[in-house]
Amino acid sequence: MKTSAAPSPLVAVRRWTGRSLAAPKPDAVAIEEPLELRIETRPIAVIMRTPGHDDELAAGFLVSEGLLKHKEQILALRPYPRNAEGNVLDVHLAEGVVCDIAALTRHVFASSSCGVCGRATLAAVRRRFPRVQDSIRIDPQVIIRLPDQLRAGQKAFDATGGLHAVGLFSATGELLCLREDVGRHNAVDKVIGRLFLDGGLPLQKMILMVSGRVSFEIVEKALASGVPVIAAVSAPTGLAIALARRSGITLIGFLRDGRFNVYCGAKRFRATSPSKRIPSE
Numbered sequence: 695m696k697t698s699a700a701p702s703p704l705v706a707v708r709r710w711t712g713r714s715l716a717a718p719k720p721d722a723v724a725i726e727e728p729l730e731l732r733i734e735t736r737p738i739a740v741i742m743r744t745p746g747h748d749d750e751l752a753a754g755f756l757v758s759e760g761l762l763k764h765k766e767q768i769l770a771l772r773p774y775p776r777n778a779e780g781n782v783l784d785v786h787l788a789e790g791v792v793c794d795i796a797a798l799t800r801h802v803f804a805s806s807s808c809g810v811c812g813r814a815t816l817a818a819v820r821r822r823f824p825r826v827q828d829s830i831r832i833d834p835q836v837i838i839r840l841p842d843q844l845r846a847g848q849k850a851f852d853a854t855g856g857l858h859a860v861g862l863f864s865a866t867g868e869l870l871c872l873r874e875d876v877g878r879h880n881a882v883d884k885v886i887g888r889l890f891l892d893g894g895l896p897l898q899k900m901i902l903m904v905s906g907r908v909s910f911e912i913v914e915k916a917l918a919s920g921v922p923v924i925a926a927v928s929a930p931t932g933l934a935i936a937l938a939r940r941s942g943i944t945l946i947g948f949l950r951d952g953r954f955n956v957y958c959g960a961k962r963f964r965a966t967s968p969s970k971r972i973p974s975e
């Protein structure tokens with residue numbers, strides 16, 4: 695089982711200097727490999743991911759899919775013994791735990807422009823996960839500092855330039871967990887999985903910060919783990935905003951250069967002065 699980040703391989707790269715191609719030099723690249731997840735040796739999913747923290751990825755994936763809620767439901771996470779590459783992981787459940795494997799399907803969600811599809815998807819998610827009721831209060835100055843803290847922890851990105859990052863922060867801006875992966879969704883699952891295995895769910899009074907845009911599935915994963923606040927460097931999609939609004943999640947986008955947009959959940963912000971109050975929805 696890969697429990698730590700895999701080293702980035704080196705490939706020969708020829709850089710354009712403006713006039714010619716320079717001589718080949720080694721350069722680190724991001725790793726992308728398949729991970730087959732199994733429950734009691736039964737295959738359930740194949741995930742393209744950056745190797746490392748595979749136990750967290752598996753646990754977070756199952757939490758996000760609504761199949762697990764407590765760490766005691768997992769007896770063990772073990773690599774499949776007949777797979778020499780370490781790309782098959784078995785999840786063994788505790789005695790008496792029933793997992794609806796037949797309900798485990800990977801969905802392809804329509805874009806936010808598909809109104810009917812969007813309403814059907816939102817209804818399905820709301821049936822699976824309860825609305826977030828967290829009473830966290832947010833200081834705008836804490837939010838503004840998150841991108842620099844996240845960027846400072848992106849060691850794999852520094853080496854390759856090809857990985858997304860997700861960080862979990864306390865309400866006061868303390869970095870609690872950071873994971874990188876070629877897939878944003880995987881990085882979210884790794885963070886959720888780490889806290890799940892530590893017995894830390896639901897993730898109350900915490901902030902999830904992502905290095906890219908916010909899709910529907912990222913909001914869904916946050917909802918599954920109980921995260922009340924999502925912040926992102928880039929934009930959210932229309933369907934992500936709709937799900938966050940209906941789920942009681944505060945959604946922040948375009949968080950950069952000391953500015954940000956609040957798409958929903960502004961009532962959680964703690965005003966720094968009467969003149970700087972953020973209007974409630």
